[in-house]
Amino acid sequence: MPGWIKAYVRIVERINYRVGRMAMYILFVMMGVLIWSSLSKITPLPANWTLETAQFAMVAYYMLGGPYSLQLDSNVRMDLLYHRWSDRTRAWVDAFSVFALLFYLGVLLYGAIESTSYSITYGERSPTAWRPYIAPIKIVMCVGIFLMLLQSIAFFFRDVAKIRGEEI
Template sequence: MPNWIKAYVRFVDALNYRVGRFSMYLLFVLMGILLWSSISNILRQNAIWTLEMAQFTMVAYYMLGGPYSLQLDSNVRMDLLYHRWSDRTKAWFDAFSVFALLFYLGVLLYGAVESTIYSLEYAERSPTAWRPYIAPIKIIMCVGIFLMLLQAIAFFFKDVAKLRGEEL
């Protein structure tokens, strides 16, 4: 494989590893928000922000952690026949099926960017009592989808290298 492909795969793997490891700690942030929500309910305080902030944190957790999950091959797979195949057959199947994933992620990214631009132009806010701006979480979603797209391309290169008898 050309050196630029090797460098691309190394870069994407390293980037998604770091972002994924960071996103793991968002679970602790989520637990803190939910703990605060429980405490404020006991003390009869009105913490109107906790539910939406927990939702935003959960979205960030899974959108930024998704590429890392894909990288570790810990994603859920329909495994009716796949586990019986040889590594070479799996690589062939993955090399072709990744195009469906790339198409899906491309359409998803296009829609996410359009929605984010709308949110930024019109200062879109949530229709709840807290009324936070929506654009920050939409930006995080765009970043997560883009990182997933980069990781899928890296997987394609890894499968092609495997078919050629190389390791990336």
């Protein structure tokens, strides 16, 4: 494989590794918010921001952790026949099926960018009592989808290298 492809795969996987490791700590943020929510319910003024903050933290957790999960191959796969195939046959199937994933992620990213642009332009807010701005979490979603797209392309390059009998 050309050097630029190897460099691309290394850079993308290094970025996704670091982002994914940082995203793991968002779970603790979400736990803290939910604990605060539980404790605030016994006071006369319960916090009205906790549910939405926990939801935003969960979205950030799985959107930023998704590419890392894909990189570790811990994603869910229909494994009726896959585990019986040779590494090369798996690479062929993965190299072919990644195009469906790339199409899906491309459409998803396009929609996310359009939605984020709308949120920023019009100052979109949640229709709840707390009324937080929606744009920050939509930006996080765009970043997560983009990183997943980059990781999928890196997987394609790895599969092509495996088909050719090389390793990246």
